[in-house]
Amino acid sequence: MEPIIISTGDPAGIGPEVTLLAIQKLTNHPPIVLITSPAITNDSYYSNICPNLKPFDPNNLSNNTIYYKYVDTNTQIEKTPDNKTNATIAYQCIINAVELIKANNYKYLVTAPISKIGCHNANIKISGHTTLLQSLF
DSSP, X not given: OOOEEEEOOOTTSSHHHHHHHHHHTOOSOOOEEXXXXXXXXXSHHHHHHSXXXXXXXXTSOOTTOEEEEESOSSOOOOSSTXXXXXXXXXXXXXXXXXXXXXXHTOOEEEEOOOOHHHHHHTTOOOSOHHHHHHHHO
C-alpha cells in the first residue's frame, strides 16, 4: 500500500489531537507518515494517544505503522491562538509534505487545520490550504 502523508497543522490547534485520535481508530491501513514538530510527538498527552510512532524511512515502510518526519527540531510551540511561530510550523509541515510526495511519487495527502490569521501574522502570504496547494503542485 502507498503511504498517506499527513501534515499535522497548527501545533496549538485541534489538528494534532484530531489527527492522532483518528489514526488510532484505523485498522488495516497503509503506512502513515506524520509531518510534524517534535513538540507534538514529545508531548506526553500526544505520545499517550499514539505511543508507537517510528522515524520515517522511505525505504522501510510497513502497513499498519505510523511514522513521523520532523520539520524543525528546536522551536517551542506557543499555546496561543493565531501565533506566528505555530503558523510557521504548520506552513512548513505542508511544504515538507508536498516535497516528500513529489520526491517519492506518493499520491495521498491529508492536511490538518492551520490558522490563516497566524499565517498572516507570520507574513506567510496564503489565503488557505487550497491556494497554497495549487501553488505547490
